[in-house]
Amino acid sequence: MRELSMHILDLAQNSIAAGASRLEIEVAADTNADRLVISLQDNGRGMAPDFVSRVKDPFVTTRTTRRVGLGIPMFDAAARACDGRLAIQSSPGKGTYLAATFKLSHIDRAPLGDIASTIVTIIAVNPDLHLRYTQRVDDKAFIFDTDELKTQLDGVPLNEGPVLKWIGEYVKQGTSEETEIN
Numbered sequence: 240m241r242e243l244s245m246h247i248l249d250l251a252q253n254s255i256a257a258g259a260s261r262l263e264i265e266v267a268a269d270t271n272a273d274r275l276v277i278s279l280q281d282n283g284r285g286m287a288p289d290f291v292s293r294v295k296d297p298f299v300t301t302r303t304t305r306r307v308g309l310g311i312p313m314f315d316a317a318a319r320a321c322d323g324r325l326a327i328q329s330s331p332g333k334g335t336y337l338a339a340t341f342k343l344s345h346i347d348r349a350p351l352g353d354i355a356s357t358i359v360t361i362i363a364v365n366p367d368l369h370l371r372y373t374q375r376v377d378d379k380a381f382i383f384d385t386d387e388l389k390t391q392l393d394g395v396p397l398n399e400g401p402v403l404k405w406i407g408e409y410v411k412q413g414t415s416e417e418t419e420i421n
């Protein structure tokens with residue numbers, strides 16, 4: 240995939256397919272360590288230990304529409320190509336944590352891409368999901384949290400056009416300048 244935000248969208252879909260009501264996504268760049276970490280934590284149904292040990296293999300899927308699962312293997316391959324790795328911790332009934340590391344300056348590291356559109360897409364399809372997105376560059380952080388927004392919106396659904404437009408602009412603005420990751 241050409242952009243890391245597309246991987247994030249794909250992995251968010253896994254969380255939602257696993258019944259998650261809560262999803263925390265973090266993209267953190269450490270310029271001194273020359274490292275980028277992308278992590279997702281959900282409260283979905285989780286995976287059994289033997290399944291976790293096999294899930295980086297492209298033929299492991301619980302979907303019935305297509306016999307090959309590719310989201311996790313492709314994310315793992317992207318990290319490995321950039322001197323990194325994908326770590327997965329999951330417990331059945333509790334949730335799943337995925338964290339991929341990349342060498343930030345690696346020539347093969349895909350750009351983060353349009354993370355604002357990714358966030359908007361996730362919310363448009365799952366307006367009741369509690370989503371928290373954090374983007375960090377060293378000690379600077381931008382945080383967008385759907386629950387904080389919901390208290391301000393007083394019952395207006397997050398998937399209303401003007402709300403989605405606002406979210407897109409807010410995330411785009413917040414992830415530029417001090418916390419920008421290319």
Ligand SMILES: Nc1ncnc2c1ncn2[C@@H]1O[C@H](COP(=O)(O)OP(=O)(O)O)[C@@H](O)[C@H]1O
Binds near residue numbers: 253
């Ligand atoms: N966050 C998650 N929570 C629970 N199960 C997951 C999660 N992510 C992936 N899985 C399991 O791993 C399988 C493989 O995922 P993936 O590589 O993205 O392929 P696909 O989504 O096409 O099946 C999924 O079918 C699902 O059973």
Ligand SMILES: [Mg+2]
Binds near residue numbers: 250252253
């Ligand atoms: Mg998937």
